[in-house]
Amino acid sequence: LITLSSNATYTVLEEQKPCALLSVSVALIGPSVLYLIKCLWKIIFKESKKPSRNTVMGIEFLVAFGTAILTIVAMPFFDIVTNAMILNSISLLSSIFQVVAQFFAKERKRFIVPPIISIVLILAGYVLFIISYLQIRDDREMKIRIGLAIVGTIFVSLNWWENYSTLFRNPFLNSISEDIARSKNLVGILSSVVRILVTAAVVGAYVPLSGRDWSSVTSVPDNVRRVIWILVGIQIVSSALCHWFVVVACKMHAIRRSFLLPVYLATLGVVAAFIAPVIIFYQNLSKTNGANYTMTEYCFDITNGNGLSQNAVWYDKLVWDITHSLCPNDMTNQREIGFLVGSSLCWWLGWVLCTIYIWGLQLQRIERTEHLLVRRMYEGAFMEQSIMLNTRVIGLHIFMFLCATMWHESYDEMMKMIISMFRLDKYRPRNNTINDVKFESHIFFDDAFKDVKGSKERHVNEYAEDLVEVVKEVYKKARTLPWQRIIRTPYGGRLEYTLPHGNLLMVHFKDKDLIRHKKRWSQIMYLYYLLGWRLTTKYFKTFEDFEKQEEPFQKEVDEEFEKEGENKKEKANTYLLALDGDTDFQPSAVMLLIDRLVRYPDVGAACGRIHPTGTGPMVWYQKFEYAVGHWLQKTAEHVFGCVLCSPGCFSLFRGAALMDDNVMKRYTIKASEAAHYVQYDQGEDRWLCTLLLQQGWRVEYNAASDAYTNAPQDFKEFYNQRRRWGPSTMANTIDLLGSGSLTSKRNRSISQPFILYQVLSMAASILGPATICLMLSGSALQIFIDANLALAFAVVPPVIYLILCFKLKSDTQITIAAVLSVLYAFLMIATALSIIGNMVTENTVWTPSALFLIFMVLMNVITAALHPKEFPLIIYGFLYFICIPSGYLLLTIYSMVNMNNVSWGTRETGGPAAPKPPTQTITQRILQAKCCKCLCWDCGKLADQNGQGTETVAMTKKPEDNPDRICQGNDGVYLEPLPEDKQKKQKIANDLLDLRNKVTFVFFICNALWLVATFTLQLIGSSVTIKIPKLNINLTQTSEYIFIDPIGLMFLLGFTSLLLIQFxxxxxxxVYTLIHFVAFSSMESKTSGRPSDDNMTVNRHIFVDDEHMFSGQKKRTLLGSF
Known part of the structure; x- marks a missing residue:
């Protein structure tokens, strides 16, 4: 493009040069326009703070001015090789900054030689450049052009000052950098506007100053205009793709082979690509004009236009233009060629040495783009140079607590959980060479004790015994089991294991007579135990001693602030993996979630893809339901806002997010109102996420992180589970939408458009029963012909079921729902067949029902195809389709009417599946089973496998240092058992009943109004309907019309729009899941000696692993958690 705007061109005539200059300016501002659009999009969907300083705008002005002067004013007067290579000199100030920064770094002169050599080479390149062109033309104009080129490159070098500002330890520079980071979207808009205006001003002023006229732009021939703008389009698109692929390569941890080498060689490749056609054309002319045809003669012919046909193709003209730009240099003069090659190599080597530090960078997987690149705006004029001068890295080491809650899990379910923990133990041993994550496992066993008949003692129940047997089963290949520690605690007992590779496993057996039970209180227990105590105690004494000092010295003040900073950093880098007792996962799934929190500091929680396991039609239905929910709903929430619920069965939480204001503390609120029982206790994971969102934290979804959990396998258990989930989901969503204005200001991921999306989704959920009735009415109309009979068939059964749900017991309600579900399944089959039959008989697919059915089928098939590993789940889509009335009509009625029932509904009864060992004495069961059967001692015990050689270890810690006082101190108020108050219990029951009546009245009245409005419009007839011409199968308009009621059409279009947005x-x-997965796979495969997930598999009770895994382990004594 620059060559076309120079005097050495045959493609664009002199009077047409303004068009070429305009094309150069468009290429310059292309990245700014794209970045402006991106920042505007982010401001619409995310909150952005206003910048407090305008210093950066001055730098942006200088950079834009330097870029425009260099490319528009100076470079058109130089040859194409110089133009390609002088862009490398923009690394001058970056090299100077690197040298200066070494004198501010703690380890001085550690990496100072390459940037010093870079400075020398770039300056040498300038000298050779000046000498080379002054030999060709030593006049005032050429000196000005040379000066403008050098000044322009220096101005452009200011572009990456942020990359080194933090190294100078200058408060002013640091404050500017922090201000830019806080308000990057608004700063991006302002800087883009500044660049666009400055570039437009320079090109707008330069054209008349150079003696040209802007009016000639309109008179450029079409073929010339086409060539120019094709080149502009290629430049803009290729630059944008190059920038994106560079980011992807770095995220995928392919920085050397896919980023450094290609970018380093790009400039040399461009020069070679320009020179090669020149040489080829010269050789062709030499064959025509004889062997004596010299390069000097060739340049003379090119300069005078000899041999160029007027009808030559544009490619030939461009080659002649390139040759013409090189011909002012004497191609036979070795001195001139030496100056040209010397300056080019000096600039290129200087740029390489300036950026050589990137070669040793250790980037993390899916490194955040703002951590990869200082500036998100790339430079269209010097793509490869700008991308190399723009790199930074952040490395973190994190600690993770695995926190599983158990209650009445079966033997098989416990086996899955324990094996998953052993997998992770082998994947990341306690003393591993990678040292990226350390972890500790905790199991909190609810209601683990039972009364012993004829005794005042309480022993662990059969479920707790099963857990001990499961651990023993997993250890079965060991020659000797490692020693365990049994500790009496105020909440029951704690059993401590050392896993084969050194990580710790602690099982906390809770006695409901000593501490609150149920899942939420178990979560509160480990939140305050692990975060409130374990994480904070070591800093508390330092803070306490500091506050006691009346006049602390400055050194002590600095140490205090440093300790506080370390505490905040440790909170941010401490994660909790929340698990259910039946969750089965691979270590890779955990690492993929860790990547999300490590790379994005504002992410408070991350969840993976949950797969239900089990057999039978009920599980098949849930498999497709889970798949669709994750494929479409969670991904849409992740992309357009943030995920609203991170399921408690497999979610990773950031410690700093949980310990934030109004999160962990508010999570401890006791349910005192009817609505609290629905929102707090029936869906504790969704409420915790709601608190995180309201506090400004983001929740993300990683589709590559797979976890498996048991799903209800019978109809009753499924309905009882969804009876908890439905009202709780609605309550938390309404709570979030109610605080939408405040939350959108505090949470950058929740914008007003995203809140609107959630409002529409909530409206669709509320009107779901009425919509299903309308669908059933349409289906029945195809069967019964009579509209009144179809209307009665669609409305009467749900109304009768609604009335029965108010009168009958829940078990009877579920039985009736099961019968109706089977009948409705037959009707759904008839519905699909009737729509297909209607398409055949009417000879058209252009009806709303037919188009909607085709759209749904195609969308689900394409979505499944984009998830190849889960594509077989599409088979269960048919079962899901015929069960729509059951899942969205009958289940909704059952859930709303039974809202007052706040029992858990699942795992309420039933014993364990595993056989019990023979009866043993209390002491033997304590020692051999490795758990405390009787809490009658006040010391720890160590036990080996056979219960022999036991040793009593006295508690040596002072009471105030005992970690178990978490249940006795100030925090015990959150965990002490709730007293039984029959009067209050009855009041809550009445309040729940009253809440149920109010909510169901509003809910079903909304559905009734929707039904009445729709059916009324249908009865009125064609006067209010929309008339659409009927098209046959060949898209030919017929004389018939299709009549559609406006409300139904609007709802159908709205629902389709939501699905399209989700798609x-x-x-x-x-796309980004693929990038993350490839990055993870490529990085993990480089680690030698790393076991793959396939090396550790579960086959019922069998733990498959290397023979030596559990052998030869040294016996260790656990000295407690602290």
Whole structure:
């Protein structure tokens, strides 16, 4: 493009040069326009703070001015090799900054030689450049052009000052950098506008000053205009793709082979690509004009236009233009060629040495783009140079607590959980060479004790015994089991294991007579125990001593601030993996979640893809339901806002997010109102996420992180589970939408458009029963012909079921729902067949019902195809389709009417599946089973496998240092058992009943109004309907019309629009999931000696692993948690 705007061109005539200059300016501002659009999009969907300083705008002005002067004013007067290589000199100030920064670094002169050599080479390149062109033309104009080129490159070098500002330890520079980081979207808009205006001003002033006229732009021939703008389009698109692929390569940890080498060689490749056609054309002319045809003669012919046909193709003209730009240099003069090659190599080597530090960078997987690149705006004029001068890295080491809650899990379910923990133990041993994550496992066993008949003692129940047997089963290949520690605690007992590779496993057996039970209180227990105590205690004494000092010295003040900073950093880098007792996962799934929290500091929680396990039609239905929910709903939330619920069965939480204001403390609130029981206790994981979102934290979804959990296998258990989930989901969503204005200001991921999306989704959920009735009415109309009979068939059964749910017991309600579900399944089959039959008989697919059915089928098939590993789940889509009335009509009625029932509904009864060992004495069961059967001692015990050689270890810690006082101190108020108050219990029951009546009245009245409005419009007839011409199968308009009621059409279009938005979000999410997965796979495969997930598999009770895994382990004594 610059060559076309120079005098050495045959493609664009002199009077047409303004068009070429305009094209150069468009290429310059292309990245700014794209970045402006991106920042505007982010401001619409995310909150952005206002910048407090305008210093950066002055730098942006100088950079834009330097870029425009260099490319528009100076470079058109130089040859194409110089133009390609002088861009490397923009690394001058970056090299100077690197040298200066070494004198501010703690380890001085550690990496100072390459940037010093870089400075020398770039300056040498300038000298050779000046000498080379002054030999060709030593006049005032050439000196000005040379000066403008050098000044322009120096101005452009200011572009990456942020990359080194933090190294100078200058408060002013640091404050500017922090201000830019806080308000990057608004700063991006302002800087883009500044660049666009400055570039437009320079090109707008330069054209008349150079003696040209802007009016000639309109008179440029079409073929010339086409060539120019094709080149502009190629430049803009290729630059944007190059920038994106560089980011992807770094995220995928392919920085050397896919980023450094290609970018380093790009400039040399461009020069070679320009020179090669020149040489080829010269050789062709030499064959025509004889062997004596010299390069000097060739340049003379090119300069005078000899041999160039007027009808030559544009490629030939461009080659002649390139040759013409090189011909002012004497191609036979070795001295001139030496100056040209010397300056080019000096600039290129200087740029390489300036950026050589990137070669040793250790980037993390899916490194955040703002951590990869200082500036998100790339430079269209010098793509490869700018991308190399723009790199930084952040490395973190994190600690993770695995926190599983158990209650009445079966033997098989416990086996899955324990084996998953052993997998992770082998994947990341306690003393591993990678040292990226350390972890500790905790199991909190609810209601683990039972009364012993004829005794005042309480022993662990059969479920707790099963857990001990499971651990013993997993250890079965060991020659000797490692010693365990049994500790009496105020909440029951704690059993401590050392896993084969050194990590710790602690099982906390809770006695409901000593501490609150149920899942939420178990979560509160480990939150305050692990975060409130374990994480904070070591800093508390330092803070306490500091506050006691009346006049602390400055050194002590600095140490205090440093300790506080370390505490905040440790909170941010401490994670909790929340698990259910039946969760089965691979270590890779955990690492993929860790990547999300490590790379994105504002992410408070991350969840993976949950797969239900089990057999039978009920599980098949849930498999497709889970798949669709994750494929479309969670991905849309992740892309357009943030995920609203991170399931408690497999979610990773950031410690700093949980310990934030109004999160962990508010999570401890006791349910005192009817609505609290629904929102707090029935869906504790969703409420915790709601608190995180309201506090400004982001929740993300990683589709590559797979976890497996048991799903209800019978109809009753499924309905009882969803009876908890439905009202709780609605309550938390309404709570979040109610605080939407405040939350959108505090949470950058929740914007007003995203809140609107959630409002529409909530409206669709509320009107779901009425929509299903309308669908059933349409299906029945195809069967019964009579509209009144179809209306009665669609409305009467749900109304009768609604009335029965108010009168009958829950078990009877579920039985009736099961019968109706079977009948409705037959009707759904008839519905699909009737729609297909209607398409055949009417000879058209252009009806709303037919188009909607085709759209749904195609969207689900394409979505499943984009998830190849889960594509077989599409088979269960048919079962899901015929069960729509059961899942969205009958289940909704059952959930709303039974809202007052706040029992858990699942795992309420039933014993364990595993056989019990023979009866043993209390002491033997304590020692051999490795758990405390009787809490009658006040010391720890160590036990080996056979219960022999036991040793009593006295508690040596002072009471105030005992970690178990978490249940006795100030925090015990959150965990002490709730007293039984029959009067209050009855009041809550009445309040729940009253809440149920109010909510169901509003809910079903909304559905009734929707039904009445729709059916009324249908009865009125064609006067209020929309008339659409009927098209046959060949898209030919017929004389017939299709009549559609406006409300039904609007709802159908709205629902389709929501699905389309979700589909687009899913497609975007799949691209970045693929990048993350490839990055993880490529990085993990480089680690030698790393076991793959396939080396450790579960086959019922069998733990498959290397023979030596559990052998030869040294016996260790656990000295407690602290």
């Amino acid at each position: 687009l979000g899913m497609f975007y999410h799949r």
